[in-house]
Amino acid sequence: MALSSATSSLEETAIKIEDSGLPETKAIGTQGLRKQILRKGNSWQTPFPGDDVEVLFSGCVEGGECLYPSRDKGTSFRFKLGQNEVIKGWDEGVATMKKGERAVFTIPPNLAYGELGSPPLIPPNSTLIFDIEMLSWTTIRDITGDGGILKKITKEGEGWATPREADQVLVKYEARLENGTVVSKSEKGVEFNVGDETDCLCPALSKAVKTMRRGEKAELAVKFSYGLRQNRNEATEIDNGVPSDSNLSIELELLSWKSVVDVTGDKKVLKKIMKAGEGFDRPNEGSLVKVIYLGKLKDGTIFERKGSNEEPFEFTTLEEQINEGLDRAIMTMKRGEQAVVTVSSEHVDSNDVSGIAKEELFYEVELIDFIKDKPFWKMETEEKIEACERKKNDGNVLFEAGKFWRASRKLQSMLSLTMLSLMMRSLLQMPYGCHVI
Template sequence: MEAEIWCLPEVKIGNHGLRKRVLHKGNSWKTPFPGDEVEVRYTLRLKDGEFFDSSHDKGTPFKFRLGQGEVIRGWDEGIATMKKGERAIFTVPPEMAYGEIGSPPTVPPNATLIFDIEMVSWYSIRDITGDGGILKKIMREGEGWATPKDADEVLVKYVASTEDGIIVSKSDEELEFSLTDGYLCPAMSKAVKTMRKGEKAELSVKFSYCSRYPGDAHCNNDITATNSKLTIDLELLSWKNVIDVMGDKKILKKVIKMGDGFDRPTEGSLAKVIYIGRKDDGTIFECKGTPEEPFEYICLEEQINEGLDRAVMTMRKGEQATVKVSSEFLHGTENGKWPPTASVLYEIMLINFAKEKSFWKMDTQEKLEACQSKKSDGNALFKAGRFELASKKYEKASKYIEFDHSFNDDEKSLASSLLSSCSLNNAACKLKLGKYFEASRLCTKVLEVDPCCVKALFRRSQSYLRTSDLEKAEADIKRALAIDPNNREVRLVYQELKDKKRQYFRQEAEIFTNMLSSMG
């Protein structure tokens, strides 16, 4: 038998003379990592000598942490190559064992050692904080690859105890908490974010990571009253994804049921939803749609609460979620004022949605029709005083035709007319919104195509007048009157310009007079 063993192929490990013969292959492809807690059975003898040490005599496997210097270097490097269930013979040279000194009285100086090692198992140990403050030993691997994110709500079971076995806190049943708020101590939240569904772990937590979160009162004893380590047996049962929609925690969406596919609604999509809005005290203040007749609306057209609208645009078909919306999105939700700290909770399901056809997929006729339709929508919104939304409609209408080079002569003429009309209407919106530089830019765009457009000159002169650029305003007004001398609107603006110039002259005269007085 001995002769058969030494006939097996031998491989070198590293560049320092460590050699390995596999007697029995393992039953997995995984090998341990530095820091993992390893369990092995072994026998040891000197080269050409008798066996003098064995874990079999002790009745239990030998445990140590790999790569931490707890065993000789030959073990750290050799056992790192082993799989679970594997058995191998290692020949360890002196420089990777006890070297020139040896380990009296059993290991003489410069001794080559022969180990027969069986890998029983290992537990992965992760230094979560990088300073040894929270060590996580995986007792049972989890499913899949996903782990909870910072804002998610997790469902766990746990038992926390001191080094001498005193239980300081535990979950009587399943416990749910938000990782944003934390629970028990910082170590819980930090560790659970590294875990997969169904994973069981044992945490070794230093005193500095044992302090509780403010307001927590879940411990039978004061964890922070001792400098001993805390051991937490933790199991991650599941979690619910919480999405910070805007990145500022003002719209938080918690996924209750995952949707289908990967597509999501975009601006202008027709969404079909069912939702209920509740106040902080649970009172229902809004209810839309039923399974038989879902509520339909166009995304980002101010037809529902903006916070809820933006959350819907992160959802997939069939998804169910709760959406917490902060006070700044509550204007217009219902009559009456909301307190500054108020928030509402929506329970919503996205039944289905249909996206608008992308303009690059349209033929020329479809683009012209889409432009006219969006322009009409913008006109209706402008009349209703919804200038911001009207402006977006005109901008979208322009995009359908602005850069298309495939129109025939008749289509080019119509497209040019539509583009000018959308730009002028958008300029009117910008004037209403106080965005004067944007208004003048849109008018200039029209005048580059049609220098005699009175409407463009008129609206640009208004922009210049509002920004006190009186010389440019006067030039535009005079050009407009030269083209259309009887235009009443232009004449009214001209009169406003004259009044403003007289006001400025008076102010300058007063300033000059005051300067002379102070000099005298």
């Protein structure tokens, strides 16, 4: 393609841009790179350094010959962004492109081949002009920062959320050795808890899923330090004779997950959300709540059943009417939420399960509705005094009984009410015109 025809093509494109109302040429960075968008992209995302990008392009030397007409040949060009596989102007320019975008880049010599040029087509100190169309890219992420787990997304997931520590995930995977031999494969989805590296095939799975969105598929390149472990509890059979120091290639798909909340902060009471609730409000201490719940032992034996759809069970939170762990878990729930609450034996007493030694308990619970305790700012003066006195007395009784967490809650609540009352009184006594900071 001669210079005259290349220049003519760019001039025609410029006229179309002016007529279409698309952005005019703009500077990229401070070293003279310029970009003129021919067609806007169809998303908001742009590639990151290290991503495998795929483009169509044509180009020419300003005042010279046509270069590398991949667009004319109908073949795409792939390279790793930001890895010096192409000229610097390409790395900087393509990094600004969205999927489906097409743009013309004017690249100065200092971002191209500089004083030396690239004989015979590119003379020294040449400015280059490229028409580039972004087809797609695949992200390669170094999950651990040491090259131990590299992830390439092969199918984008949905939404923005990713699993967090302790969440129960459902995945499908296929693990191979570097020579292609399959060493483990999940025919159906398998579940494990994020962070429990003994509960899945290898530590790489637990670490990788924390970076994935629902429905995402990815390829993992796993070094042996994050690969097979001898202490795993994962049920899928692994071919005999596979050494634990093998590097792996894993195809991983995140099907879904259930959020798990550490209610007490020490993993002694865990809440697994089975159905999300509505709104943002949750019961507080002293709320009147309506629930349906079923208590089970580890072997599935039902030891307690409370409430029904027709007549939910009513109780007041933190008044020792139900198991303390379950009580605290319900205070983290929203209206309509359904959850499975696991209570360790340390939060179980003889009143919870009569005739049975302390053991882990499981509750299937649904929060139907609740009415919060009357807020302090709605109370009359006498009500405030009574509330403080009641909380102080309740706290002292609980402290003497060795129930320190509940005692601290009562006393903290009493102190908060007292301090707020004093602050309100001070504000009301301030003279007009005083600035409150």
